[in-house]
Amino acid sequence: MSQYKIIFTGPVGAGKTTAINSISDVPPIKTDASASDMTKFRKASTTVAMDYGIMNLPGGEKLHLYGTPGQERFDFMWDILVTGGIGLVLLLDNTRADPFQDMRFFLDTFDKFIADTTVAIGVTQMDLSGKPTIDDYHIQLLGMGLKPPVFAVDARVKNDVSLLIQALLYSLDPGLEE
């Protein structure tokens, strides 16, 4: 059976782990908890340093939810990670010094994957920092020739994360029926 994944990416602190936790049917596996014995990871060292959750689908299928490591931007890992991915969720922390730089970085890094699939952007921590606004993000994105969904997101709130993923799915196919 094929492995279907949604990839969560973004800088450290943007809420990737929390977002996966919000919609995963199992407690997310965190690398912090299991990577203490380095000898275990000689073979699997390219797949452990990320968050992982599962969404159980009707019929016994599973959707795998992967969070990329935030700060260690190792391109070789990302190539492996996106294989089989159906779309990208980019979470941006609005309290960072330059969230637009983060956005451009991740969109550039995943540009091929986005071109093959699609992206939805969640902006977190907007209750702490209201600027830039969602409109500001759209202006930046328009300059890059992109019109993806951009939502304010509280990664702890399942409904926020759910709406973001729904928008991702409808971007792939507006004809999907509710």
Add this chain to the structure above:
Amino acid sequence: MDKNKNPLKVALHGMDGRSYKMMSMYLQGPCKGVAIVVNENNAECDIFDADVVNGQKLLAEYLEKESQRPIIVLSLNDNKLANVLAIKKPVKTDDMLAAIAKARQLFYDKTKNVASQAAPLTGQQADKAADSIHVQPESPKLKKYVNTDEQNKTSKHQAAMQLNEKGFGAFIGSLTGIDVNDPKQFAKAHYNPKEYFQGYVDSAFKVSRSKGQIRQLNSGWNPLIIFPQSDEVWLDVDESQLRAFAGLAITNTLGSKMSITPLGPEASAAERALERFYSMDGFIWKVACWASKGRYPISIDITQPVYLKNWPNFTRLLVTPHALRIAALLIQGPRTLSNVAEVLNIKPQYVFVFISAASALGLAGQVKREADVLVQSPEIKPNKNQGLLSRILSVLRGKKA
């Protein structure tokens, strides 16, 4: 890959636990045999992550110590630090190997022990590493937060309500005397926002924003206070009262009582219940839905295509039935409202209410250029994983089979 019996001993700085482990594994994997992580006292080279909070400060302090060890700096920015080997993220293995090789050479040059232990450095790698030595950038400034009340504005930041078809009528209200879903009656299925609270709110927002002043919309009902700087409004009524009021055509009854007045400094600064603050966008979106009741704004020509400028911020707006699908379709290109309903196989009232709300925010409008009308919107092709995507949706919407 470069292998060496004496890998360069590196110390990692400015990395949290996860990043530290990740880097350690990276050096054991793609960079195996070239470098190994050790504690700071035994290190021959230091690797800094400059992008973490305090990363630049940590690095600056370290540079002040004038350590004899070479330093490798990982950063998203084009670092221009003197006397460091900069690697731009995402870290590429070739760049890392080149920098480690250069660091090894620098270390052994300094300790007068080059020839016996230094790893060979290819010409290309050396050039690459040399090219990446730059000068120091400014430290990034973190934002400061002063408004702790903001988090308590629960109505403003609360998650959106997602209506389904069953809940639509009860929440939005119904119309008598017209069937907006009957194509023969489409021409009459419009409403004039100016006759409703929506129109007055819209005017008040425009005045308040253009003047940059806190303004109060007086209606003979509870006043609406508008704070343009923070894009929020304050209204002390329950949602059910607001819904009823917003659904009434009030021009003939309350129109003469409507006024917009500036609010003095004392009144502006008065303490207010935080849970009664709403975002301006969320407020007018909802008010427009209640005024529309499934009709489209009179400014829209039903026979002409409409466009959607960008996706609405749905997590902070009332999500009417099929709104996400409608947005996803319209973002691809302009279409007439009836075409949207036809392509998505939904009742036109859901398209009309969406367009009413999106128009109220200035996100949707009528295509004006003839060229836009001539260009046919692309046909939507079913995704190859449509079955899977539908199953994911059913779980997300709480309809597990």
